[in-house]
Amino acid sequence: MSEVPLPYRVTRVRPETADTVSVALAPAGEESLAPFMPGQFAMVYAFGVGEIPVSVSGIGDHELEHTVRSVGAVSAALCALRPGGRIGLRGPFGTGWELGRAAGRDLLVVAGGIGLAPLRPLVTAALAAPHAYGRLNLLVGARTPDDLPYAGQVHAWSASHGPPYCQVTVDRPAPAWRGRVGVVTTLLNGAAFAPGNTTAFVCGPEVMIRVTARELVHRGLAPHRIRVSLERNMRCATGHCGHCQLGGVLLCRDGPVIGWDRAESLLSAREL
Amino acid sequence: MTAAPATAVLDRDGLDALVGVLRAQGRTVVGPTVRDGAVVLAEIASADALPFGWGTEVEAGRYRLVPRTDGAAFAHTTGPQSWKAFLHPERERLWSADRRADGRLSVAAERPQRPSYAFLGVRPCDLRAIAVQDRVLATGRHRDRGYQERRTGAFLIAAECTEPGATCFCVSMGGGPAAEAGYDLALTELVDETGHRFFVRVGSDAGREVLSGVPGRPAGPGTESAARAAVDAARERMGRAMPPVDLRTLMGDSLEADRWDDVAARCLTCGNCTMVCPTCFCTTTEEVTDLTGDHAERWQRWDSCFDLDFSYLHGGPVRASARSRYRQWLTHKLSTWYDQFGSSGCVGCGRCVTWCPVGIDITEEAAALHDELAARLRRQDEREEREP
Ligand code: SF4
Ligand code: SF4
Numbered sequence A: 001m002s003e004v005p006l007p008y009r010v011t012r013v014r015p016e017t018a019d020t021v022s023v024a025l026a027p028a029g030e031e032s033l034a035p036f037m038p039g040q041f042a043m044v045y046a047f048g049v050g051e052i053p054v055s056v057s058g059i060g061d062h063e064l065e066h067t068v069r070s071v072g073a074v075s076a077a078l079c080a081l082r083p084g085g086r087i088g089l090r091g092p093f094g095t096g097w098e099l100g101r102a103a104g105r106d107l108l109v110v111a112g113g114i115g116l117a118p119l120r121p122l123v124t125a126a127l128a129a130p131h132a133y134g135r136l137n138l139l140v141g142a143r144t145p146d147d148l149p150y151a152g153q154v155h156a157w158s159a160s161h162g163p164p165y166c167q168v169t170v171d172r173p174a175p176a177w178r179g180r181v182g183v184v185t186t187l188l189n190g191a192a193f194a195p196g197n198t199t200a201f202v203c204g205p206e207v208m209i210r211v212t213a214r215e216l217v218h219r220g221l222a223p224h225r226i227r228v229s230l231e232r233n234m235r236c237a238t239g240h241c242g243h244c245q246l247g248g249v250l251l252c253r254d255g256p257v258i259g260w261d262r263a264e265s266l267l268s269a270r271e272l
Numbered sequence B: 001m002t003a004a005p006a007t008a009v010l011d012r013d014g015l016d017a018l019v020g021v022l023r024a025q026g027r028t029v030v031g032p033t034v035r036d037g038a039v040v041l042a043e044i045a046s047a048d049a050l051p052f053g054w055g056t057e058v059e060a061g062r063y064r065l066v067p068r069t070d071g072a073a074f075a076h077t078t079g080p081q082s083w084k085a086f087l088h089p090e091r092e093r094l095w096s097a098d099r100r101a102d103g104r105l106s107v108a109a110e111r112p113q114r115p116s117y118a119f120l121g122v123r124p125c126d127l128r129a130i131a132v133q134d135r136v137l138a139t140g141r142h143r144d145r146g147y148q149e150r151r152t153g154a155f156l157i158a159a160e161c162t163e164p165g166a167t168c169f170c171v172s173m174g175g176g177p178a179a180e181a182g183y184d185l186a187l188t189e190l191v192d193e194t195g196h197r198f199f200v201r202v203g204s205d206a207g208r209e210v211l212s213g214v215p216g217r218p219a220g221p222g223t224e225s226a227a228r229a230a231v232d233a234a235r236e237r238m239g240r241a242m243p244p245v246d247l248r249t250l251m252g253d254s255l256e257a258d259r260w261d262d263v264a265a266r267c268l269t270c271g272n273c274t275m276v277c278p279t280c281f282c283t284t285t286e287e288v289t290d291l292t293g294d295h296a297e298r299w300q301r302w303d304s305c306f307d308l309d310f311s312y313l314h315g316g317p318v319r320a321s322a323r324s325r326y327r328q329w330l331t332h333k334l335s336t337w338y339d340q341f342g343s344s345g346c347v348g349c350g351r352c353v354t355w356c357p358v359g360i361d362i363t364e365e366a367a368a369l370h371d372e373l374a375a376r377l378r379r380q381d382e383r384e385e386r387e388p
Helices: A073-079 A113-128 A151-159 A184-190 A206-218 A260-268 B012-024 B124-137 B145-152 B205-212 B221-235 B247-252 B259-266 B272-276 B322-341 B362-386
Strands: A006-017 A020-027 A041-046 A050-059 A064-069 A086-093 A106-112 A136-142 A165-170 A198-203 A226-229 A257-259 B007-010 B028-035 B038-043 B054-059 B062-067 B091-099 B105-109 B117-122 B155-159 B185-192 B195-202 B283-289 B295-302
Touching: A006 A064, A006 B105, A020 A050, A020 A073, A020 A086, A041 A064, A041 A073, A050 A073, A050 A086, A050 A113, A050 B283, A064 A073, A064 A113, A086 B105, A106 A113, A106 A184, A106 A206, A113 A136, A113 A198, A136 A184, A151 A165, A165 A184, A184 A206, A198 A206, A206 A226, A206 A260, A226 A260, A257 A260, B007 B012, B012 B028, B012 B117, B012 B195, B012 B205, B038 B062, B117 B124, B124 B145, B124 B155, B124 B322, B155 B205, B185 B205, B185 B221, B195 B205, B195 B221, B247 B322, B247 B362, B259 B322, B259 B362, B322 B362
Parallel strands: A106 A136, A106 A198, A136 A165, A198 A226, B028 B117, B117 B155, B155 B185
Antiparallel strands: A006 A020, A006 A086, A020 A064, A041 A050, A041 A086, A050 A064, A226 A257, B007 B195, B028 B038, B054 B062, B091 B105, B091 B295, B185 B195, B283 B295
């Protein structure tokens, strides 16, 4: 349903970091929303408070997961949910990562902090079809070790021999940190991919997206093979409220995932 | 269906009979009428409410009613409102949610009785503006259901322009003072030695049917050619014009222009231009709860890209400066609208020029941007010639 929220029930709640929580949701009644694709988002409604766009961070048979960082009134209300609590959901909205278009290619998944959330179902889908793709690289950067979402899963991945071939770096290490320190692009040297036959999927803060995409172009990736997920204010998600404009792009309709060939100029103009 | 002819002539009584037929169909007839020193759009009970004998004098930042001796009803230019006030109202409830004692939610979509409108006196620029909003709100993957219902039931009577205002520039936006498409009936008002009358053209089956119930006389060739001549003359008397260049690429090439700083120094970021613009569609939502806290409502209301909160993201606005917000407004109207909805977002009605409190004129801003870009390209060429 696109205009009116459908009631969903909270089935599980998992704290990710100090300000971030993952909430698993199942339909409260008979009806459920159409299936979500990795990279798509829902409008999540906290009763009496309001609604925000949140990408799906997990897609199950009967469940959806959303990872929410508490930054405003609505996200704070969502982070305070307990199992059994009720919320409203609209969706699915937007373009997904369109993993299928990367069939036969090496995959380079680059995440900054909570930017890993929308990429997580993409990694899950790629792992579920190991023969459909080339090498699956997952590069994750976080401000500090404590800011790493899905830390258990990510550390398990990086300790294994893959896939995914996972590497983690932080900007500011904690005393017990034994891993890499530095920005996420420093991990590219250790990733195994053939630039001419690679699709990259990038999500994180805008500066991180810009730096990563430029570096990937420098290393020989075609701009349209670099898929980035962007964010703007959003009220309706149906292409009618005008808030998510980024130049000629309506992010709720033409995004949130767009190619770097389109995104580069949009992210280069200040205050667009 | 009755085989009424495709044209007719009505006198003032005939116009009143037309209003009567539409009201008898259960329609809410909305038309221009004088109120508080302006021609506003409001429900009218008879044609007597139309602004007979009133004209308007407009300039950038100025609007004044002036009496006319010829008694014309449609000799005024566009006022502070447009038909979006009825089709895409300023405030609208979208849905209501209730929370039961056990915490369960139920959400109910809004299903009110939609009025069946008849709009009398829609200017050709406003016909095009309605078509622009149709593309935004009623086509594409998702539809605005409220808009669509109000729009589908609306009966449109155009009033062609014979007295363009000083801020009008529809011709340079690809339109003109003649009603071309999207109307049920089109009127051309004539006041000459033959008398005060309205030449009517039929634009749809619904229009033909309504007209068949109105006492009028067949239009002779004289009336028809007088009507054409009056509208053709108006085409030559536009108050303003956009520079004759590709505005879409001009805006795209001007994102870093200095002119934005110049206009930002004058603009109050009041958002008046967006409120009066007949194509501006942006809205925001409000959450309203009752005292028990168990009943919540979602309301939609007009919003403006000049508002700081409009682009709020992660603790601050993306478009903090007046420069970036004016640039968003103008580039959206003239350029990125094509990318998003396949047409220009400006129909040249002139409202934003008239109702800007400091008289900022988008035709002048576009011309200045064009001059700046042309000068920049000239300098580039000269440099390349010097250093081949
Ligand atoms: S931008 Fe100005 S002239 Fe153009 S349609 Fe809107 S109000 Fe009219
Ligand atoms: S251009 Fe004029 S009407 Fe528009 S925001 Fe600026 S001052 Fe207000």
